[in-house]
Amino acid sequence: DIVITQSPLSLSVTPGEPASISCTSSQSLLHSDGYNYLDWYLQKPGQPPQLLIYLGSNRASGVPDRFSGSGSGTHFTLKISRVEADDVGIYYCMQPLQTWKFGQGTKVEIK
């Protein structure tokens, strides 16, 4: 089974400052088709998760460009260039390559 590990598990950020979340996979998520099968979701309080980034680095429609995804193989990063109050919630990475697995989640709060 592929194990997904996120870090940190919590993050307190000053508005306007950047934030970064890491996601590490126990196996490569780079498929033979050239795509990295790693997605990022944000679950705001009291809401279902919403898609932010798919295939490692593609922003979903309507997602602000302050969000970016990078990485390949086993190491991935979600970056928020300037955190806003609306960005609070729990961020999950997820691999849909084998048995789909979510990371443990990273709780982001505003200082």
Added chain:
Amino acid sequence: QVQLQESGPGLVKPSETLFITCTISGGSIGTYYWSWIRQPAGKGLEWIGRFYAGGSTSYNPSLKSRVTMSADKSKNQFFLKMSSVTAADTAVYYCAREAGAGQQQLLYWGQGTLATVSS
């Protein structure tokens, strides 16, 4: 706009079967993959399985022996059936739809329905 709405019994007794419905509006069930995901209170997300109305299914091995997914195309609904439930199955259950055209990211989500297993 695609909208998903889960509905279920709310309370289920241990050892019984949980049955949850996802009703789809704004799109057809027939040409996409659909997933079920659950989340115990205060905990993370667990993928339960994936279903294609044409008959293809893929289940989380940890739940496979107890889970069945199916659909009623005429009603634009798909279903989750989970047998022999225990307290550990208490969670909010979400249905979700993939983006389509070979893209597996979960683009549309329902609001979730809470299923509590208790006697």
